[in-house]
Amino acid sequence: xxxxxxxxxxxxxxxxxxxxxxxxxxxxxxxxxxxxxxxxxxxxxxxxxxxxxxxxxxxxxxxxxxxxxxxxxxxxxxxxxxxxxxxxxxxxxxxxxxxxxxxxxxxxxxxxxxxxxxxxxxxxxxxxxxxxxxxxxxxxxxxxxxxxxxxxxxxxxxxxxxxxxxxxxxxxxxxxxxxxxxxxxxxxxxxxxxxxxxxxxxxxxxxxxxxxxxxxxxxxx
Numbered sequence: 001x002x003x004x005x006x007x008x009x010x011x012x013x014x015x016x017x018x019x020x021x022x023x024x025x026x027x028x029x030x031x032x033x034x035x036x037x038x039x040x041x042x043x044x045x046x047x048x049x050x051x052x053x054x055x056x057x058x059x060x061x062x063x064x065x066x067x068x069x070x071x072x073x074x075x076x077x078x079x080x081x082x083x084x085x086x087x088x089x090x091x092x093x094x095x096x097x098x099x100x101x102x103x104x105x106x107x108x109x110x111x112x113x114x115x116x117x118x119x120x121x122x123x124x125x126x127x128x129x130x131x132x133x134x135x136x137x138x139x140x141x142x143x144x145x146x147x148x149x150x151x152x153x154x155x156x157x158x159x160x161x162x163x164x165x166x167x168x169x170x171x172x173x174x175x176x177x178x179x180x181x182x183x184x185x186x187x188x189x190x191x192x193x194x195x196x197x198x199x200x201x202x203x204x205x206x207x208x209x210x211x212x213x214x215x216x217x218x219x220x221x
Contacts, residue, residue: 083148084171085193085207087133088185091154091169094128095187101126105163106187108156109142110135149174150183157187170199183207 001010005021005028016022022029094113095106102123107113114134116125131137135145135154144153150171157166171183181193184200192204 084150084183085191087147087150087152088169088171088183088191089189090129091133091152092185092187092189094126094133095167096189097128098126105159105165106156106167107154108164110140110145110154111142146174168202172199 001012001014001023002008003010003017003019003021003023006017006019008017008019010017010023015024016029020028091113098113099106104123111134112124113126113129114131114136115127116122121127132140132145132147135141135143137145139146143155144151146152151174153170153172155168155170156164157168158164166187168184168186173180173182176197179195181195182198182200184192184202184204186202191207192200192202193207194200194204
């Protein structure tokens with residue numbers, strides 16, 4: 001039996017074609033396989049309100065994360081709270097390396113840690129750090145430099161039998177901000193800090209992981 005609506009050949013015993021044509025009624029009934037598109041169903045007022053709330057929450061979270069990241073990247077004082085202790089650790093490590101290499105104790109100034117103008121490293125230019133850490137960057141001196149929002153000050157100890165057995169380095173905020181720390185390190189390798197508006201000293205509490213019993217590698221000469 002041929003369907004007059006779609007031309008499909010159907011068995012004689014069927015009442016309705018797959019296209020929905022009813023052979024008894026002689027017309028197209030509702031298609032048997034028609035699916036309801038729920039995505040086109042209009043949302044209730046409550047559904048629209050909930051969807052808008054979720055969109056607002058997601059946008060607010062994205063903005064908050066963007067503002068936080070931008071603040072960390074553009075504020076050297078905040079970024080310096082993690083990088084300043086790292087610089088102190090680096091300086092301590094290279095001071096220990098210098099003392100072990102040249103057997104004269106620690107340096108009498110940061111310039112000795114920098115690269116030589118030419119030739120191989122030597123006691124005057126040990127080539128252990130970048131020029132800025134050796135005080136040879138913009139505004140740097142033999143005893144200090146600025147980096148990551150902090151001013152680093154190196155103070156060698158007094159010579160003892162031709163050797164310098166001690167030193168201190170402080171890292172102080174260029175512009176003081178409440179809640180941020182100033183730092184201190186010496187030949188023990190223990191980093192200490194204070195949130196007060198002053199230079200950190202050996203009497204301040206150690207940072208976690210660098211306190212008594214867990215010093216950074218090093219020795220006293």
